[in-house]
Amino acid sequence: MEARIEKIKQQLQSQGYKLTPQREATLRVLLENEEDHLSAEDVFMLVKDIAPEIGLATVYRTLELLSEMHVVEKLNFGDGVARYDLRTESNKHHHHHLICVQCGQVSEIMEDWLIPLEEKLEREYGFTVLDHRLDFQGICAKCNAKAAEAGGEDRNGNA
Numbered sequence: 558m559e560a561r562i563e564k565i566k567q568q569l570q571s572q573g574y575k576l577t578p579q580r581e582a583t584l585r586v587l588l589e590n591e592e593d594h595l596s597a598e599d600v601f602m603l604v605k606d607i608a609p610e611i612g613l614a615t616v617y618r619t620l621e622l623l624s625e626m627h628v629v630e631k632l633n634f635g636d637g638v639a640r641y642d643l644r645t646e647s648n649k650h651h652h653h654h655l656i657c658v659q660c661g662q663v664s665e666i667m668e669d670w671l672i673p674l675e676e677k678l679e680r681e682y683g684f685t686v687l688d689h690r691l692d693f694q695g696i697c698a699k700c701n702a703k704a705a706e707a708g709g710e711d712r713n714g715n716a
């Protein structure tokens with residue numbers, strides 16, 4: 558985690574920004590909750606534990622800054638709430654999401670499944686893909702299992 562903070566710190570500095578204690582606290586919360594897709598309010602509640610003097614406006618501004626720097630990605634999963642997702646260093650492109658429309662669970666697919674498509678675009682359209690977003694809306698395995706238990710059949714009507 559320290560190495561990643563150091564890297565982001567340098568990234569900020571190269572753009573003329575400082576990693577202030579408030580920015581660092583915000584970043585730590587994002588790193589500690591990497592699997593989650595926190596809203597600004599979620600981040601704020603968690604940052605307050607380590608930096609009680611911080612205000613929501615500062616958290617907002619920090620998140621905006623980090624998303625401009627492509628450290629985080631601002632996402633909308635269709636519930637009207639902006640969420641922030643840390644970009645993975647090893648991945649050039651944004652990871653994919655599986656979003657359950659029933660329980661709201663969001664899982665991530667870290668492997669880039671679009672590489673064959675990106676190669677095709679480059680080949681056939683001379684278009685270089687720099688990034689993409691791929692979110693799937695559907696029913697998660699848990700909800701499917703629950704529905705099967707309750708109704709004895711799945712969504713396709715199979716018994």
Ligand SMILES: [Zn+2]
Pocket residue numbers: 594642652653654665
């Ligand atoms: Zn994600």
Ligand SMILES: [Zn+2]
Pocket residue numbers: 650651669671672675689
């Ligand atoms: Zn890709």
Ligand SMILES: [Zn+2]
Pocket residue numbers: 657658659660661662696697698699700701
């Ligand atoms: Zn679900």
